[in-house]
Every structure is written in structure tokens, then in C-alpha cells.
Amino acid sequence: MNCYKFFLIVLASLSIAACDMHPDMHTLSSNKEGSAARVIAANNGCMGCHAVATTIVGPAWKRVSQRYKNTENAKDLLIAKIKSGSKGNWNAETKGQTMPGFEGRMTDEEISIVVDYILALDTTIQN
Numbered sequence: 001m002n003c004y005k006f007f008l009i010v011l012a013s014l015s016i017a018a019c020d021m022h023p024d025m026h027t028l029s030s031n032k033e034g035s036a037a038r039v040i041a042a043n044n045g046c047m048g049c050h051a052v053a054t055t056i057v058g059p060a061w062k063r064v065s066q067r068y069k070n071t072e073n074a075k076d077l078l079i080a081k082i083k084s085g086s087k088g089n090w091n092a093e094t095k096g097q098t099m100p101g102f103e104g105r106m107t108d109e110e111i112s113i114v115v116d117y118i119l120a121l122d123t124t125i126q127n
């Protein structure tokens with residue numbers, strides 16, 4: 001096999017691998033701020049209860065993004081909810097689970113980065 005053919009085969013396999021990635025990973029790899037937000041969310045235990053596209057204990061973050069995208073002051077609202085915890089807004093999907101507050105466990109900047117990321121999910125991932 002010549003070098004050119006080998007190169008094409010490698011390129012094709014890489015493309016297949018890239019297309020097969022989960023939507024979360026597209027967000028992660030294509031958006032630097034998104035990737036910082038994912039690290040913060042993972043380090044603070046958010047992903048134990050949340051995922052981007054599916055409801056685990058807490059609602060799918062894409063659904064959160066869809067619900068609040070037209071709400072005035074959505075960012076401040078979600079920051080406040082993350083600080084103080086949240087309950088009763090997602091009962092239909094979460095069977096009444098509560099979310100603990102993160103005040104004092106995360107910096108304002110960390111919460112702000114994660115909220116920007118969540119609110120942008122509506123447009124940054126498909127499905």
C-alpha cells in the first residue's frame with residue numbers, strides 16, 4: 001500500500017470516529033468556554049445528577065436551557081437557584097427530587113460560567 005492510500009484510510013477512520021461522537025462531546029471539543037464549564041460542573045458534582053440531553057436525577061440541561069431562554073434575567077435567576085437550591089419546578093421529570101444549594105461551595109465566577117454554558121445549550125447542541 002502506498003503512503004497516499006494509507007493516509008486516506010487514516011483520514012477516513014478519523015472522520016468516522018469524529019462523526020460518531022456524542023453531541024455533548026461536540027460541544028466540549030468545539031467550544032473552549034463550554035469545555036471550562038464542563039470541567040467546573042464535573043468537579044462540583046453536577047454531573048452526578050445532570051446530563052446535557054437526558055434527565056438523570058435533575059432535568060436535562062438542554063431542557064433547562066429551552067425553558068429559560070426567553071425568560072428575562074434568566075442568568076441571574078439560575079445563578080440564584082444554583083446558590084440556594086431548587087425544588088418543585090421539574091416535578092414531572094424528576095419525581096419531586098430537590099437540588100441542593102451550592103452557595104459557598106463554588107465561586108460566583110464558576111457558577112456564572114456554568115450558567116452561560118447551560119443557557120447556550122439550546123443552540124449549541126442538536127436534537
Ligand code: HEC
Binds near residue numbers: 050059087091114
Ligand atoms: C443531588 C442532585 C443534584 C446535583 C448534585 C445538582 N443538581 Fe441541579 N437539579 C437537581 C434537581 C432534582 C433539579 C430540579 C429541581 C426542581 O424541580 O426545582 C435541578 C435543577 C437544576 C437547574 C434548574 C433550576 C430550576 O429551578 O429550574 C439548574 C440550572 C441546575 N439544576 C444546575 C445544577 C448545577 C450547575 C449543578 C452543580 C453545581 C447542579 N445542578 C447539581 C439535582 C441536582
